[in-house]
Structures are given as structure tokens and as C-alpha cells.
Amino acid sequence: MKLIRLDLQAFGPFTDTRIVFGEAEDGQDANGLHLIHGPNEAGKSSALRAMTDLRFGIPERSRDNFVHDFKRLRIAGMFVDARRQPVYLVRRKGRGVTLHRPDTKETPLTDAPAATPEQEQQLTGGLTREAFEAMFGLDHLRLREGGNRLLKGEGELGSALFEASAGTRGIASILEALDADAKGLFSPHSRATQAVINEARATLEAQRKVHREALTRPAQWQSLERAHQQALEELTTLETRREEAQRHERDLAALRTVAPLLEELDRLRKELTSLDAIPDLAAEAREERLAAQQARSRAQQDLRDAEAQWQECERRLQAQVIEMPLLAHAASIERLSGRLETVTEARVELHRQQARVEQLDVRLAEQVHRLGSEADVKRLLKNLPSAADRAGLEADLNALAVIGPRLEDRRARLEALEAAEREAQDDALEPEVAASENLAQALHQARALGEMTTDAQALERDQDDLRSQVQQHLIDLGQTNLQAVREIQPLMQAQLDETRDAMDAVDDTLRGLKEEATRLQRDMQEQSRQLEQLTAGGRVVTLDTLREARAWRDALWSRLRQVYVAGEGTPESAINDLDLARPLPESFEAAQVQADHQADQLRENAGQAARIQECQSRLKAMEERHQEIQAQHMQGVREYEALREQWRARLNAQGLPDLSPDALGQWQGRRETLLELTRRLERLERDKSARHEQRRQAVEALRQALTAVGERPAGTDLATLIEQAGAWERQATAAQGRRQEREHHARLRQKDRAALTREIEVMEQEWQARSRSVAAWHDRLGLPVEAVPAAVRARLEELDALEALRVEREDMLAAQARQQSLVRDFQDQVATLADLLGEPPPGSPDDYTGQLQTRLRVARERDHQRAMGLQEQSAAAASRARAREALDIQAGALEALCQAAGVAVEEDLPEIEARADRKRQVRRVLEERQRQLTQASSQSEAELRKRLEGLDVIAIEADQARCQADIERLGQRVAEARRVEERTRRDLEAVDTSDEAAQAREAMESAAACIQGAIRPWMRLRLAHALLQEALKQFRQRSQAPMVASASKYLALMTGGRYTHLEADESQDVPVLKAMRDDGNLIGVDAMSEGTRDQLYLALRLAALELRRASHPGMPLILDDVLMTSDDVRAGLILQALAQFAGAGQVMLFTHHRHLLEVARGAVDAHALRIHELGMERCAG
Incomplete structure (x- = not known):
């Protein structure tokens, strides 16, 4: 949506402030360059934030609540939607729906409907606040950062165009950061070890080797495990015996503790039996008796004091004397006393008013004498103008007083202009100099x-x-x-990497084979040592030797059957064939015995035989693996030498030195x-x-x-010729400037003369009309026809003064009558009151009223004293009754205590209370000892007495000492057994390598998890790097031609033609942006000045927005002090470029530099520029 009016109803320092960008409802006249100026503290920053907050909402923590409360913040605006229809929207501070579309400003927002989703989408352009500020907002800091980024990127074309189009910052640095982060996770270089994936992969390989080595279990584990089990059983037995001894020692200690308690119980029970005749009194019986006695003493004293106080009150009441008539008419006396001061002032005012009336009579006579006869004065006063006529007459007189001097001033200025024009025509015009x-x-x-x-x-x-x-x-x-x-x-880097990776792979393989051979040699030595230890006691039967013995036995048996059963062959031939030392039957029996003997030994030493068999199998496998490693190592050496020969051949073919x-x-x-x-x-x-x-x-x-041009060249030196030509150009420029100045002054004089002529005509017409209106009053005011306006005003003032004196005299006479009536009424009321009191009429009403007031005050004081005396007497009677009641209560309490103790008089109570208290103490101690006995032993009292029969304390202590000695001895043996158990357990854990294997396995899983966790971020980083590079490439290919052409146009405007156009230099690996100077030189961004780089960045931003204008119609370009470091010439050129861009849209430039207003007026056409002064554009409501 296009903004045509901004209403800052309550925002920042603004209240009902309106900034109008266009008058037409279709918003066509709102296009162009809008220069919004405001001095410091005028609210420029708040107005700038309001442009964004109106579209995207007021932030939760807005800084613009320093005048208006958060809840009252309001911003409104008149927009033109996509259908070219005006839409009035209001944004409030709050949550939920904050954008409304009221019919008028006076419509409450609670009654106004919310903006439609389509309107909100058009208002924001489908952008977020951050995207809008990046694309359509630019301040001086971001402009300077854009120029610096062009310098750091060395003019790289794709980044420069993309950053300028999207308003983003540092595309090159983003690409570098993505690449650095990806290399931090994984580096394809084989020697890289710092990357996360590379380091985890190296850790995985190392731990895999450790895990493979840790799977070998030593042979002595079984013997150490049996030793540990024996030590553990011995420790358990000793701990059980020590616990039994400790339990017996605790029982003896309990018997030693309860013996004195049982003796104490017997003594307490005997004493309690002797006190059975004493009644059980309450524990607080003594305190209750003492309290009752003290309360009785206080009640007796209170009774005596109350009686004395009642007698004293009765005596004072009998002595009181009071004037009751005064109290009956107290209201009338107070009313007259209140009017006394007013009456006195009225008498004084009567004398003052009489003197004022006499003065007014004298002044009226003097005024009438000056104006003429009394009849003429009455006629003039009758003809005084009414209020409406007076207002019109005053307006005419005031206008004539203003028009007269102004008319004279305009005539004098017109004569001065005509004289100046005559002088300018008389001056000889300087000859014009034609600049070449x-x-x-x-x-x-x-x-x-x-x-x-x-x-x-x-x-x-x-x-x-x-x-x-x-x-x-x-x-x-x-x-x-x-x-x-x-x-x-x-060679290409890929070829180098391929050769290096191949050599490194072969080298790593050879190194790995060498390390594995070293480990195998060490393992073979360890297995040989274990085999020697297992066979150190002589020949050991194994499964293989048993198989050999049984095979020899079976061979002898087979031959024996052939000779002696089947009859095949002779015994001698069998002995010779089998190389026997004894006859065949004896050899068979010996072989059978030997096979059975080995089978028995194998059963007895099955574990040792299994370990020997295992060692032999491992040694055989290790020898086979060692031979394989040697063969693989020789093959790797041949491969490495072949790679070296291929590498040298390639280097010779390419003419390269023999290097790695x-x-x-x-x-x-x-x-x-x-x-x-x-x-x-x-x-x-x-x-x-x-x-x-x-x-x-x-x-x-x-x-x-x-x-x-008629100048003789001063030599062939370039500097001298430049100085000569510059001097001639300055002279020509000065002459042209003087001629233009004369023409400018002539136009100004002609304009001023026409304006003065029009003003003089208008003033003369108004002067004549006002003069005719005033002349109509001359006869009514008694003035001649030729009287001037000053005389009319003087006559009006004289008549006003006379009328004021007359009115004041009548007001004084009326006030004098009112004061006399007041004094007479007061005198009548005083006489009536004296008659009611039965007293004669007073001679002086004022003195009499004062005396009555004094007597009334005395009567009231005495009446108040009498009432207080009656209250005190009543209180004394109540105290006396309460004292008597308290005496009766305490007497009853003492009698009840005597009955409970079983005594006749209260003097016997202390002795009974002391014995009852002792009985209570014995019972409490008895219960305490029984509780201690229960806590000391879980057995009953009868069982404890039965166990203590025949035992004394000395025998118990001796038995307890023996138990403690046994416990200490068993503790030492337990400690020694625990040390043995810990030593055998540590020995077993030292040879048990399962924990090391588990740790290696855990490290392998951790390394694998690290690789798995890092591979996805690495892939995302590489993908983001590739996508961003591809986006830059596609954007450069798509937008390079139109955007560079458009930016060339704006850069040429901003530099005054010093840079004619921009070009894309694709001679390097990365296309860069260069500018063509007017001398034909093509320079890069690094050769530009800082201000020119800023202009280049601004030109790119304008070109990008020009290309994207169709996708975001109506969005304004908002600039904040982007010209603060530009001189007036450069600022004027930039303003011309902005005005050309704003021909099809809006550009809003905020600044606090007033001199830019004159620069803009001189550089931009009036129809393309609108200047707004903050603080001067306010609407009344």
C-alpha cells in the first residue's frame, strides 16, 4: 500500500500531528522525493520508527512512551490499496488484533472493525519487519558498511548484486564462515587431525586395536579366582563370630544399666505407699490459694476507695450554681455574637461609601462640563454603540491602524524597487564570455x-x-x-591429492602391518612363556597325547588280533614291523595301561590341559598370521616402489622437479x-x-x-598549461556568474514589484471600505465629519469613562442602603433577646452582646462540671458494687480449696499442699524410671529381675570385659581377612581384561556416535555453501545485465558524469564490478574513494529496488541521514538521483540538517520534491 498521509495521534513526542504526502485520493501526487526535516529533539527518530510500526505493529517494549502511556499509543495512516481505493488504518499498542479501520478519527477503536487479512498483506507486502528494514530502509551506518563490504569483497559481482538486492550483509563472510565450520567438522586431507570427524575416526581405529588385544584372557585367572573365594569365605565367617560377640556384649551392658533402675523403683514404690492417705490436689492448688487471698485483699481496698470517692462527688455537686435562662437561649446569643463583627464592619463601610459617593458626584460634574451641556451628554450616552456594533467599530479602527503604516511601507518599497531598476538599466552590461x-x-x-x-x-x-x-x-x-x-x-590439485592419498594409503598399510607384526611377536613370546610355565613340572597329558596313546594301543590290538586270532603272520614279524622291545601281548598291555593312565591324568588336570592346548593353538595361529604379514609387507613395498616410479615418470613428462x-x-x-x-x-x-x-x-x-579561445600556450609542461587553462576558466566562470546574478536580481525585482502592486491595491480598497464604515458613527458620537479614527476612539473612551462613573455611583448607593438595613436589624434582635431574658433594653447593643457571650461561656463551663461530677459519682458507685462482688467470689474460692484438702480453716492448707506436691513428684519420678527401664531393655521387668537373680555388678562387669577382649581380637582377624580378600580381588581384577575391553568398546561406540552426530551438520554446511554459491551464480546471471545498466545510470547521476557506466570484468576467476571513468579508465572498487564507494552501493540498492518494484507495489524507500557526510555538490547530485528513482514511487529522506533543504530546492524540480517540517504540520483534531 502507498502511504498518502501519516497521522501521529499519540506516539513519541507527537500529539495529533499530521504529515501529508499527497492530496489526491488515488495517491498519484504522493509519489516523488519527500524530504522530512526536524531539528534535534523534534522527534525525527520517533517519526522514522512510526513508519515501520504502523505497518508491522508497535513493539512490546517501545521507546516511544515517554509522553503518552503505553495503552494510549496510536498511529494512523491513509493508504491507497491495490484497487486504488483510499483505506484509513489505525495501529494501537497492545496484543492480539491491533490494526483497525475506523470510519473517522472520532470512531472508538473498540467499535471499529479489524483490518482484513488482504489489507494486512498489502500493508506489509508479505514481508517481516526485519526483511522490510533490510530491503526498503537505509541509514548512514548501513550505507557506509555497504561501501566497506564492496571494498573487502574487491568488487566480487555476485556478492555485490545479491547484497544490494536483498539488503543483506557480508555474503562473502558467510561463505567463508560456512567453509570454515565445515572444515572444523571434516577435512578430506588425509593428514588433517584437528577436525571432529577426522579425530573421531582416528580414535575409532586406535580403540578397535585395543579392543582386539584385550580379548585374550590369561591362564592364571582360575587359581586367583579360587584364592579370592577362599578369602571371602574366611572373612564372612569371622564377621559372623564378631557380630555374635558384639550382641552378647550389648546384652551385658543392658543388664549393667537396668540394675540400679530396679533398686530405684523399689524405693519409690515404698514411699508412694506411705503417702496414700494424702488427697490428690491439683498441681496449681497453692497458686490458686495465694491468688484468691491476694484478690480478696485488693477487693477490700477497692471498696474503701470507692466509698470515699462517692462522698467527695456528692459534696462538689451541692456547691454548683448555674444560670439556666442563658443556656435556654444559647443559640440566639451565639447567633448575635457571630453577627457582631459583621455589624461593626458595616458601620465602618457606611462612612466609607458616603465619602465615595461624594467623590463620584464631583467627578461626574467635571466630566459633564468637559463634554458640554447635560442634555447633550444624555444624548451621547443614549447613542453609545451596542456590544455587536462596538465589536465591528473596534475591528474597523484596528484595521485602519494596521493598514495605514503597512500601506505607507509598501509604497516606499515600490518606489525603492523602481529606483533600483532604473539604476540597473543605466549600468553598462558586462560583455558575455563564451566558454569553450x-x-x-x-x-x-x-x-x-x-x-x-x-x-x-x-x-x-x-x-x-x-x-x-x-x-x-x-x-x-x-x-x-x-x-x-x-x-x-x-599437475592438478586432484592429481596431487590422488598420488599423495595412494602413497599414504600404502604407507599406512605398511606401518599397520609392522605394528601388527610387533604385537604378534610380543604375543608369541608371552604364549611361549605361558606354555613353558604350564609344562615346567614334566610331561603333561593333553588331548593330543591322549589321542596318540590310544591310536598306538588300537594299532597293537589290531595286529594282535591278526596274529593270534586270525592267524595272519607271526609274532616275530609283528615285533619287527612295529619295532617293539617286548613281545606283542606285553607291548599291547603296556600301551593299554599307558592310554588309561593318560586318560586318568587328563581328567584330573583337565583345566591345565585345556590351557596348554589353547596356548599351542594360539602359537600356531600367530605363526601363520606372522607369515601372512611378511608376505603382505613385501607386496606393499613393491606397490610403494611402483607408485614412486610412476610418479617420477609423470614428473619427467610434465617437466616438473622430483618432489613429493x-x-x-x-x-x-x-x-x-x-x-x-x-x-x-x-x-x-x-x-x-x-x-x-x-x-x-x-x-x-x-x-x-x-x-x-585566443590564449597563447605557455610552453609544453602539462602543469603549466593546466594552471593557464584553469585561470582562463575561472575568469569565464566569474563573468558568467555576474551576468547570471544580475539576471536573477532583475527577476526578483520584477516579482517583488508585481507583488507590491497587488498588495497596495488590496490595502487601498480595504482602507476605503473601513473608512466609510467608521464615518457613519461621527454624527452619533458628536464628532465632525472630518474626524480621524483616533478622535473616534478617544470619544468612545470618554463616553465609556462617564458611563462607568454613573454605574459606580448607583452601585455605591445600593450598597449603602444594604449596610443600613443590616445595622437596624441587629439592634432589633438584641432588644428582643433582652426582653426574653427578663432584662431591661440595653443602651449599647454591641457591649450587651459581648457581656451575654461571656456569661453564656461561664454557665456552660459550670454545667459541664456538674455533668462530669455526676459521671464520676456513678463510676464510684459501680466500683463499690464490683468490689463487694469480688469479695464474695474469692471467699467462695477459698472455701472450695479447704473442702478439696479436707481441712476446716484455710491456715491448714499450706501443709496439705506441700505433702500432696511430694506425692505428685514421687509418682512422676516413678513413671520416669519405668520409661528409662523400657528404653534400656526390650525385656519386661519380671524377665530382667529373673536374669539378675544371683548376679551382682562385679560379675557382670567381668563378663563384659571378656566379651570386649574377644571382640577386639576378632576385629583384628577380620581386618587381616579383609586385606587378604582385597589383595586377591585386586590380583584377579588385574588379570581380568574384560573391563579394558569394555572400555575400549565404549570408546569405539562413542567415536562412532561422534562421527554420526557430526556428519549431518557437515553435510548441511556443505550443502548450504553450495546452495548459496549457486544462488549467487544464478542471481548474477539473471540480474547482472539489467541491474548493472540501471546502477550505471544512477551512479552517473550521483557523480555528475565522472563515472559513465559500470562493467562486469570476467577476466579473473570470479567476475568483479568495475566503473568506467570519463577519461576512459576502468577502475576497481579498491581504487575508489570512500564517498564514491558509498554512492556505488546506493546506486546498486536503487537499481535492485527498481527491478523488484513490481513485486512490492507502494512500498516506500526510507532513508535516514544518508547525506550527513556528503558536501553540498555531492548531496545535490544524490538528491537528483533519488528524485528520478521516486518518479514511480516514494522516497522518504529523514534528516536534521537544515541546509539540505536549500540544496534540495536548488537541485530537484519543484514538482518532484516535497519538504515536510516536523513540528509545523499539526492538525487540530
């Missing part, structure tokens, strides 16, 4: 070349520096011929640096030649231009 465009263009180009003198010196220094760098790089590369270096064919891939990569990098230095040196030499030719052409062009 050829000279101006030649001078501009020559100055540009003159500014390059310092650049040429720097260029020479750069050439010398580059030559020394090229020579040093040739030495570093071990080369002498630059052409040979150029002819070398470098990493070293060759660095060598090729240095070669590329050398070639880049060479290209830069060649470019500098070409630039030097081109600049020399440009300088020669500029000298020739400047000499020709000076000759053409």
Missing part, C-alpha cells in the same frame, strides 16, 4: 592525468618491487629462465605466484606506456584548446 566546451573537456582530462603524477611514481616503485620479487621467486624455484617456468605443465606431492604442491603454488607477479609486471608496463601517451595527447589537446 573543448577547453573544459581538455582541461578535465588534463587534470585527471595531472592527478596521476603521484600514481605514476608509485607505479614505478611497484615495477621495481615486482622485478625483485620475480627474481627472488626464480631463485626459490631453482630456475633461471622465466620462459622455461611458463612452459612447465603443472606435498612439496610439489607448494612448488606449483610458488610458480603460480611467480606467474601472477609476471602478469602484474606486464600490466604495469602497459599502463605506464598508455599513461605516457595519454599525457602527450592531453598536452596537445590543451594547447589547441587554448589557441582556439
Whole structure:
């Protein structure tokens, strides 16, 4: 939506402030450049925030509540929607629905309907607050940051166009950050170890080896496990015996504790039996008796005091004397006393008013004498104008008083203008000087070349520096011929990586085989040592030896059956064939015995045999693996040498030195640096030649231009010619300026003369009309026809003064009558009161009234004293009754205590109370001892007495000492058994490698989880990097041509033609943005000044918004002090560019610099510019 009016109803420092951007309902006249100016503290920042808050809502913690409360914040605006219809919307501070569309401003928001979703979508353009501020908002800081980013990105085209289009910041830095974060997670380089995935992968491989080694279980585990079980059983037995001893010792300690308690119980029960005859009194019986006796004593004293007080009150009441008639008429006396001061003042006022009436009579007579006869005065007063006529007459007189001096002033100014015009016509006009465009263009180009003198010196220094760098790089590369270096064919980085990875893979394989062979050798030595330990006691039967013995036995048996059962062969031949030392039957019996014996031994030492068998199997497997490793190692060595030969052949074919891939990569990098230095040196030499030719052409062009304008060239030096041409140009510019100034003054005088003529005509017409209106009053006021307006005003003042005196005299006479009536009424009321009191009429009413007031006060004081006396007497009687009641209550309480104690008189109560208290104490101690007995032992009292029969304390203590000695001895044995158990357990844990394997397995799982957790973020980062690069590429391809063309137009406007257009330089790896100067030089962003970079960024932003204007119709471009560092010339050029952009939209420029208003008026056409002054545009309601 397009904004055509902003109503700041209650926001920031504003109250009912209106800023009008257009008058037409379709919003066509709202387009253009709007310059919104406000001095410091005028609310510019609040108005700027209101532009955004109206569209997207007032924030929860708004800073604009320093005048209006949060709940009263209101912003409204008149918009034009997509159908070109006006829509009035109001935004309030709050939650929920805050955007309303009331019919008028006076409509309460509670009754106004909410804005429709379509209206909200058009109002925001489908953008968020952040997106709107980034795309359509720009302040000085962001403008300067945009220029700096262009410099840091070295004008990279894609980033520059994308950032300017979206309003984002630092696309290049985002790409670098994405790449750095991805490398922090994973680096494809094989030698990288700091990345998360690389480090986790190395950890996984290391822990996998540890886990494989930890799976071998040592042979002595079973014996250590049996030792640990025996130590554990011994520890359990000793702990059980110690617990039994400790339990017996606790029982003895309990018996030792309860013996004195049982003796104490017997004594207390005996004493309690002796006190059975004493009644059980309450514990507070003594306190109740003492309290009752004290209360009785107090009641007796209170009775005596109350009786004495009642007698004293009765005596004072009998002595009181009171005037009762005064009390009966107290209201009348007080009313007259209240009027006494008023009556006295009325008498004084009567005398003062009489004197004033006499003074007014004298002044009236004098005034009538000055005006004429009394009859004429009455006629004049009758003809005084009414209030309405008086207002009209005053308006005419005031207007004549103002018009007269102003009319004289305008006539004098008109005469001065005519005189100045005559003088200007008489002056001789200076001859016009025709400025030569050829000279101006030649001078501009020559100055540009003159500014390059310092650049040429720097260029020479750069050439010398580059030559020394090229020579040093040739030495570093071990080369002498630059052409040979150029002819070398470098390898691609992928080829280097491929060769290095292949060599590293073979190297890693060889290193892994070597490490595995070392481990196998160490494991074989360990297994051989274990096998020697197992077989140290002699020949050990194993499953293999048992199989051999049984096989020999079966062979002898088979031959025995053949010889002796089947009759095949002879015993001698069998002995010879089998190489037997004894006959065949005896050899068979010995073999059978040996096989059975080995079977028995194998059963007895099955564990040892199994371990020997296991060691032998492992040794055999390890030897086979060792042979495989040696074969694989020889194959790896051959592969590595083959790779080296292939690498050397490739290097020779490419003409490269014999280096490793990493070293060759660095060598090729240095070669590329050398070639880049060479290209830069060649470019500098070409630039030097081109600049020399440009300088020669500029000298020739400047000499020709000076000759053409009639100037003789002063030599062939460029600086001298520039100075000569500049002097001629300044003279021509001064002459032209003087002529333009005269023409400007002439136009101003003509304009002022026409305006003064119109003003004089209007003033003369108004003067004549006002004079005719005043002349109609001359006769009614008794003035001659030729009387001036001052005389009319003086006569009106005289008549007003006379009328005022007459009115004041009548008011004084009426007031005098009122005061006399007041005094007479007071005298009558005083006489009536004296008659009611039975007293004679007073001679002085005032004195009599004062005496009555004094007597009334005395009578009231005595009546009050009498009432207080009656109250005191009544209180004394009540106290006396209460004292008697208290005496009766306390006597009853003492009698009840005597009955409870079983005594006749209260003097016997203390002794009974003391014995009852002792009985209560014995019972309490008895209960306490019984509770202690219960806590000391869980057995009953009868059981404890039964166990203590025949025992004394000495025997219990001796038995307890023996138990404690046994406990201490068993504790020592338990400690020793625990140490043995801990030692065997540690030995068992030391050889049990299952924990190490579990830890290795846990580390492997942790490393795998780390890789799994990091791979997805790494993939997202690489994908984001690729997508952003692709988006930049596509955006550059799609928007490069139209956006660069549009930005060229705006940059040319902002720089006054110094930069003609922009170009995309695609000679490098990444296309960059360059600007063509008016001298034909194409420069990069790094060669621009800071202000020009800011102008370039602003031109790109305008071009981007121009291309996207159709997708967000009606959205204004809001700028905040973007010209604060620009001089007036540059500011005027930028304002012209903004005005051209605003031809089809709105540009709102906020500033607090007043001089920009004049700059804008001089640079921008009036129909394209509207200036708004904050604080001056207010609406009444």
C-alpha cells in the first residue's frame, strides 16, 4: 500500500500531528522525493520508527512512551490499496488484533472493525519487519558498511548484486564462515587431525586395536579366582563370630544399666505407699490459694476507695450554681455574637461609601462640563454603540491602524524597487564570455592525468618491487629462465591429492602391518612363556597325547588280533614291523595301561590341559598370521616402489622437479605466484606506456584548446598549461556568474514589484471600505465629519469613562442602603433577646452582646462540671458494687480449696499442699524410671529381675570385659581377612581384561556416535555453501545485465558524469564490478574513494529496488541521514538521483540538517520534491 498521509495521534513526542504526502485520493501526487526535516529533539527518530510500526505493529517494549502511556499509543495512516481505493488504518499498542479501520478519527477503536487479512498483506507486502528494514530502509551506518563490504569483497559481482538486492550483509563472510565450520567438522586431507570427524575416526581405529588385544584372557585367572573365594569365605565367617560377640556384649551392658533402675523403683514404690492417705490436689492448688487471698485483699481496698470517692462527688455537686435562662437561649446569643463583627464592619463601610459617593458626584460634574451641556451628554450616552456594533467599530479602527503604516511601507518599497531598476538599466552590461566546451573537456582530462603524477611514481616503485620479487621467486624455484617456468605443465590439485592419498594409503598399510607384526611377536613370546610355565613340572597329558596313546594301543590290538586270532603272520614279524622291545601281548598291555593312565591324568588336570592346548593353538595361529604379514609387507613395498616410479615418470613428462606431492604442491603454488607477479609486471608496463601517451595527447589537446579561445600556450609542461587553462576558466566562470546574478536580481525585482502592486491595491480598497464604515458613527458620537479614527476612539473612551462613573455611583448607593438595613436589624434582635431574658433594653447593643457571650461561656463551663461530677459519682458507685462482688467470689474460692484438702480453716492448707506436691513428684519420678527401664531393655521387668537373680555388678562387669577382649581380637582377624580378600580381588581384577575391553568398546561406540552426530551438520554446511554459491551464480546471471545498466545510470547521476557506466570484468576467476571513468579508465572498487564507494552501493540498492518494484507495489524507500557526510555538490547530485528513482514511487529522506533543504530546492524540480517540517504540520483534531 502507498502511504498518502501519516497521522501521529499519540506516539513519541507527537500529539495529533499530521504529515501529508499527497492530496489526491488515488495517491498519484504522493509519489516523488519527500524530504522530512526536524531539528534535534523534534522527534525525527520517533517519526522514522512510526513508519515501520504502523505497518508491522508497535513493539512490546517501545521507546516511544515517554509522553503518552503505553495503552494510549496510536498511529494512523491513509493508504491507497491495490484497487486504488483510499483505506484509513489505525495501529494501537497492545496484543492480539491491533490494526483497525475506523470510519473517522472520532470512531472508538473498540467499535471499529479489524483490518482484513488482504489489507494486512498489502500493508506489509508479505514481508517481516526485519526483511522490510533490510530491503526498503537505509541509514548512514548501513550505507557506509555497504561501501566497506564492496571494498573487502574487491568488487566480487555476485556478492555485490545479491547484497544490494536483498539488503543483506557480508555474503562473502558467510561463505567463508560456512567453509570454515565445515572444515572444523571434516577435512578430506588425509593428514588433517584437528577436525571432529577426522579425530573421531582416528580414535575409532586406535580403540578397535585395543579392543582386539584385550580379548585374550590369561591362564592364571582360575587359581586367583579360587584364592579370592577362599578369602571371602574366611572373612564372612569371622564377621559372623564378631557380630555374635558384639550382641552378647550389648546384652551385658543392658543388664549393667537396668540394675540400679530396679533398686530405684523399689524405693519409690515404698514411699508412694506411705503417702496414700494424702488427697490428690491439683498441681496449681497453692497458686490458686495465694491468688484468691491476694484478690480478696485488693477487693477490700477497692471498696474503701470507692466509698470515699462517692462522698467527695456528692459534696462538689451541692456547691454548683448555674444560670439556666442563658443556656435556654444559647443559640440566639451565639447567633448575635457571630453577627457582631459583621455589624461593626458595616458601620465602618457606611462612612466609607458616603465619602465615595461624594467623590463620584464631583467627578461626574467635571466630566459633564468637559463634554458640554447635560442634555447633550444624555444624548451621547443614549447613542453609545451596542456590544455587536462596538465589536465591528473596534475591528474597523484596528484595521485602519494596521493598514495605514503597512500601506505607507509598501509604497516606499515600490518606489525603492523602481529606483533600483532604473539604476540597473543605466549600468553598462558586462560583455558575455563564451566558454569553450573543448577547453573544459581538455582541461578535465588534463587534470585527471595531472592527478596521476603521484600514481605514476608509485607505479614505478611497484615495477621495481615486482622485478625483485620475480627474481627472488626464480631463485626459490631453482630456475633461471622465466620462459622455461611458463612452459612447465603443472599437475592438478586432484592429481596431487590422488598420488599423495595412494602413497599414504600404502604407507599406512605398511606401518599397520609392522605394528601388527610387533604385537604378534610380543604375543608369541608371552604364549611361549605361558606354555613353558604350564609344562615346567614334566610331561603333561593333553588331548593330543591322549589321542596318540590310544591310536598306538588300537594299532597293537589290531595286529594282535591278526596274529593270534586270525592267524595272519607271526609274532616275530609283528615285533619287527612295529619295532617293539617286548613281545606283542606285553607291548599291547603296556600301551593299554599307558592310554588309561593318560586318560586318568587328563581328567584330573583337565583345566591345565585345556590351557596348554589353547596356548599351542594360539602359537600356531600367530605363526601363520606372522607369515601372512611378511608376505603382505613385501607386496606393499613393491606397490610403494611402483607408485614412486610412476610418479617420477609423470614428473619427467610434465617437466616438473622430483618432489613429493606435498612439496610439489607448494612448488606449483610458488610458480603460480611467480606467474601472477609476471602478469602484474606486464600490466604495469602497459599502463605506464598508455599513461605516457595519454599525457602527450592531453598536452596537445590543451594547447589547441587554448589557441582556439585566443590564449597563447605557455610552453609544453602539462602543469603549466593546466594552471593557464584553469585561470582562463575561472575568469569565464566569474563573468558568467555576474551576468547570471544580475539576471536573477532583475527577476526578483520584477516579482517583488508585481507583488507590491497587488498588495497596495488590496490595502487601498480595504482602507476605503473601513473608512466609510467608521464615518457613519461621527454624527452619533458628536464628532465632525472630518474626524480621524483616533478622535473616534478617544470619544468612545470618554463616553465609556462617564458611563462607568454613573454605574459606580448607583452601585455605591445600593450598597449603602444594604449596610443600613443590616445595622437596624441587629439592634432589633438584641432588644428582643433582652426582653426574653427578663432584662431591661440595653443602651449599647454591641457591649450587651459581648457581656451575654461571656456569661453564656461561664454557665456552660459550670454545667459541664456538674455533668462530669455526676459521671464520676456513678463510676464510684459501680466500683463499690464490683468490689463487694469480688469479695464474695474469692471467699467462695477459698472455701472450695479447704473442702478439696479436707481441712476446716484455710491456715491448714499450706501443709496439705506441700505433702500432696511430694506425692505428685514421687509418682512422676516413678513413671520416669519405668520409661528409662523400657528404653534400656526390650525385656519386661519380671524377665530382667529373673536374669539378675544371683548376679551382682562385679560379675557382670567381668563378663563384659571378656566379651570386649574377644571382640577386639576378632576385629583384628577380620581386618587381616579383609586385606587378604582385597589383595586377591585386586590380583584377579588385574588379570581380568574384560573391563579394558569394555572400555575400549565404549570408546569405539562413542567415536562412532561422534562421527554420526557430526556428519549431518557437515553435510548441511556443505550443502548450504553450495546452495548459496549457486544462488549467487544464478542471481548474477539473471540480474547482472539489467541491474548493472540501471546502477550505471544512477551512479552517473550521483557523480555528475565522472563515472559513465559500470562493467562486469570476467577476466579473473570470479567476475568483479568495475566503473568506467570519463577519461576512459576502468577502475576497481579498491581504487575508489570512500564517498564514491558509498554512492556505488546506493546506486546498486536503487537499481535492485527498481527491478523488484513490481513485486512490492507502494512500498516506500526510507532513508535516514544518508547525506550527513556528503558536501553540498555531492548531496545535490544524490538528491537528483533519488528524485528520478521516486518518479514511480516514494522516497522518504529523514534528516536534521537544515541546509539540505536549500540544496534540495536548488537541485530537484519543484514538482518532484516535497519538504515536510516536523513540528509545523499539526492538525487540530
